Amino acid sequence: MGCGASAKPTKPPDPPSETEKAERKADHSEDKKAAQLENKEYEARMRFLDQVPLMKRLPRDERPIVAEACEACEFQNGDVIIQQGDPGDAFYVIRSGEARVFVQTNEGQDQVASLKGGDYFGENALLRDEPRTATIIASSRLLAFRIRRDKFQELGLNAKLQFANRKAVGTGMKVMVKSKPPTPKTPEDVELISLALQKNENLATMTTLDSSRLQSFIEVMWKEEVKAGERIISEGDMQADYFYVVAEGQFEVTVSDASNEESGVDHSEAKAEFHQRTISHVAPGGSFGELALLYFVPRAATVTASTDATVWVIDRTQFKSILMKASDSKIRAYVKYLDKVSILDALLAEEKKQVANALVEMHFASEDRIIQQGEPGNMFYIMYEGDVDIDKDGEVVATLSAKSKSGTVHFFGEMALLENENRTATVTVKSPDAKCLVLDRESFNLLLGPLKDIIEAAREGRQRPERAAPEAQGCLAENRTKIKRSDLKRIGLLGCGGFGAVELWEHSKTGQTFALKAISKGYIVKTGMQESVMNEKSILAMTNSLFITRLYETYNGTQTLYFLLEPCLGGELYSTYVRKSMYGSEKHCRFYSAGVILAFEHMHQRRIIYRDLKPENLLLTEDGQLKVTDMGLAKFVIGKTYTTCGTPDYFAPEVIASTGHTNAVDWWTLGILIFELMAGHPPFESAYPMQIYAKVTKGIGKVPFPSAIKANCRSLIENLLKNEAVERLPMKPGGVKNLTEHKWFSEFDWEALMGQTMPVPYKPVVKSRKDLQNFVARKEDAPRTIEYVDPGTGWDKDFATSH
Incomplete structure (x- = not known):
């Protein structure tokens, strides 16, 4: 119709008939039901996805996008959903129905788990292309949601994931472990403990359980009585220092509902039905707590006495000292080797032990030249296994043969410990291999001082000055421009962990930015990390490499220690x-x-x-x-x-x-x-x-x-x-x-x-020196505050390099 055209009157539509009204009402009702079902379906997807650890690493406002990307899929009883060894490209959440998880081993195919509604599997397939670690077969009609990796990445979701760091363990914390005197044992006690230790597969992984070592462990163990209902270990407990063998009674091992810990096989493909609160029971002859023998780590489960019980106990310090006895015997053997080196006669027995502990093993292959005539030398060698030719000016003048079983050893290059002289002969390996203990002059000087000074002092009958044990001695350049903490202003959070937080700070005068790592002094003292933190400062100050983060300053606050580091904003x-x-x-x-x-x-x-x-x-x-x-x-x-x-x-x-x-x-x-x-x-x-x-x-x-x-x-x-x-x-x-x-x-x-x-x-x-976009700090990773009360030992007095 043109702009100036006149409109013809239109006839109003006939009113809808009763039939049409009923149909429209029915259609509206169906639409409403469909919308309600769709909403319920969407809520179900969101509820399922909120249980998945990987999805929890997405910001909350991104999770609806994942829910939209979910495809509904259906499998019948016997259908293979994923096959072990196949490349993985999709993640599944089961809505209803059941499935079984099988792992193929050398012995055959074992069922290791069962899955039901709410369980999920294959989340790693959203991140990377890796083979499936298990086969999953539907054991009934099964409805699931599926997300494919290409869709996940197309939506940019992999770029928005937030990750918690894998935590390091066993930082050499100086916390006293309380031991008790050993309890006398009957032959029956010895047999029970011995069998329990040998039966513990995890212990066998950690150490060789020969009869001598078993006897050493048993000798130091003490007995404790435990009442029914008493917790002997609590999940998350920081005081995790003891290993237990059950003599009498029963214990129940449990984990919290939020924990994914379990005892048995690794099921990384599936979060399954087997994650129960009660994960095992320990009867007489059983044992638990072996991880505490290796290093300091919070307990992973709770262990409670189901009945009155008796346990045998050993602590980490005793366990470690027994393992180190093997090293002590090796050191004693090394000292015997050193006793045969006349140039070291001036060393005291304790000094020879220090040198023995500093010796490093080195293996050589046939025809390897250990020493080359005419080249400057700084290494001393003790050969305890193998055959070598000694060659001077192209002529073999001697052949040396060493056998560790007979205690026959040979040493060469010892003059390198005195001064940097050129080698007077070539030493070439003639046996299939040769094994040597090696020490360089610099290591010797760091340990004991110059050997020449030691020999002269012994010859003159004078006492040489005592030397403290060598330590990392790092210091920042004195002529550097010092950076005061009061000249810094906070930009934002880069990351945080159990120790404290790392934040980006800007120098108010220069505009230069820095990463400020803050560590709670209360946390340091509680975990006995005073020496470790002071050591970290010294080591950072010792390094000066383009491939190591640079330290600018350290500060000492009333509750916190600070490291001022170069920012790495990528x-x-x-x-x-x-x-x-x-x-x-x-x-x-x-x-x-x-x-x-x-x-x-x-x-x-x-x-x-x-x-x-x-x-x-x-x-x-x-x-x-x-x-x-x-x-x-x-x-x-x-x-x-x-x-x-x-x-x-x-x-x-x-x-x-x-x-x-x-x-x-x-x-x-x-x-x-x-x-x-x-x-x-x-x-x-x-x-x-x-x-x-x-x-x-x-x-x-x-x-x-x-x-x-x-x-x-x-x-x-x-x-x-x-x-x-x-x-x-x-x-x-x-x-x-x-x-x-x-x-x-x-x-x-x-x-x-x-x-x-x-x-x-x-x-x-990185858009600017203040850009934080490449770091996503999670509030839940923020450290708990532990109030610091100064113990008066002065442990932190030398920490600060500026104020």
């Missing part, structure tokens, strides 16, 4: 990998692992063992460069140290066995990191620490490698994850060069990386 590598789907990329993994190698080389040159490598402790700068952070578990060590600590997924075999460890543990953790960045999960992964340790003991040879890990990468991982520490690639002759020249790094430009001129594989979006 975010954590852990959350970056998940959000950006980087798992399986060789380019990214090679770049980040190379940065770790250079950080470790820097630390090891300064006698620092790091001990807590994991993606959560790697940060990215705004330019995409990698930085190793958090020196909380790092330690200055000459030789071996015995504290069981780190993150369970990354524990090396010698850490689990408590036999003492060297910087070789760091190279083990590098192997774990490379595997995790390529596969999307660590190689020995399990929800339960003891299962991780059992897998570690069996070795990397039992671990299936995903197709993403190609031959050269696999070779590198396998050569880092050697159960024998001395067999790890950088621990062999050649050291770190063995890594940098490995085929996996064949075309890698190390010089460009060292100068940070290499193009980064990923550059984070």
Whole structure:
């Protein structure tokens, strides 16, 4: 109709008939019912999804988007929903019906769980492509919601996930463990305890239970009476220091409804019916609490006496000291070797023991040159196994043969402990292999001072000055521009954990930003971490690497200690990998692992063992460069140290066995990191620490490698994850060069990386020096405040470098 046209009158519609009215009413009623059903369906989806741990890591306002992305699907009795070994690309929540979970083992297919409405499985498939770890078969008509990974990522949900860090354990806390005198035991008592210890598979993972060691454990145990209803262990209890063997009575083991802990098989594919409050019962001859023998960690379950009972008890300190007796016998053998080295005659018995503890094992292969004539030397060798030729000016002048069984040892290069003279002969391995104990001059000088001074003092009959045990002595440059805490203003929260919080602060005059790590002094004193925190400060001050976060200042408040660090606003590598789907990329993994190698080389040159490598402790700068952070578990060590600590997924075999460890543990953790960045999960992964340790003991040879890990990468991982520490690639002759020249790094430009001129594989979006977008701090991770009452010991008096 045109603008000026006149409209013809229209006839009003006929009123609806009664039939039409009834039909319309019925349609409206159906629409209302459909809307109500849709709302109920939506609420059901939301309710189901709120139970899933992965979904809890999404901000609440993003969860409705997931609910919308859910597809309804149906399976009949006998249908295979997922097949073990198949690549996973979808996550399922069961609405109604039942299913069974099967795991294929060498012995056949075992049913390990049953599932019903509200249970879920396959959540990791939303994050990464990894094979299914179980087969799930419908055992009735089954209705489920399904979310596919491509849809999840298309909606950008993986970029919005918030992650809690895997927690490190066993930080060498100086908390006194109360022991009791041993209780006399009858032959029947000895037999019961002995069988209980041998029956405990977790203990067998931790240590070799030979008759001598069993006897040592039994000798120190004491008896305690427990009344019916009495809790002997409480879930979450920080005082987790004892292991128990049940002599009489019964105990019930329970976990809280919120806990996913259970005893038995790892069921990472499913959250299932077996997560009950009561998880087991322990009868006479049973035992519990073995994790407390390894390290300090809150209890994972509650153990209550069902009847009046009697238990045998051993504490962590006693257990560890028995394990270390094997190391003591080794040290005594080393001292005997040192007694045969005439140049060390001036050392006191205690000094020889210190030197023995600093000796490092090194293995050589046939035709390896241990010493090259004419080259400067700084290493002293004691060969206890193998044959070598001594060659001078191209002529073999002697052949030495050593046998550990007969106690025949040979030493060479001892003059290197005195001064930096050129070697006078070449030493070449002639046997299939040779095993040596090695000490370098710098380590000797750090321990005891120059050997020349010791010999001169002994010759002149004068007493040499006493030396304190060597410690990390780091200090910040005195000529630096000091940064006062009063000149800083808070920008926002970067992250938080049990210890305190890390916040971004800005200097009010320069505009420079810093990460301020705050640790509760009440928490430090309660957990006995005074020495550990002071040590962290010293170690940070000792390091000066482009691949380690820089320390600017430390402050001492009335309730809090502060570390002022360089900010790395690109975010954590852990959350970056998940959000950006980087798992399986060789380019990214090679770049980040190379940065770790250079950080470790820097630390090891300064006698620092790091001990807590994991993606959560790697940060990215705004330019995409990698930085190793958090020196909380790092330690200055000459030789071996015995504290069981780190993150369970990354524990090396010698850490689990408590036999003492060297910087070789760091190279083990590098192997774990490379595997995790390529596969999307660590190689020995399990929800339960003891299962991780059992897998570690069996070795990397039992671990299936995903197709993403190609031959050269696999070779590198396998050569880092050697159960024998001395067999790890950088621990062999050649050291770190063995890594940098490995085929996996064949075309890698190390010089460009060292100068940070290499193009980064990923550059984070950082809009300004105040941009917090790459960090998502969760309020629920905020630490509890523990009021600090000064004990008057002055433990923190030297902490502050500025005010």
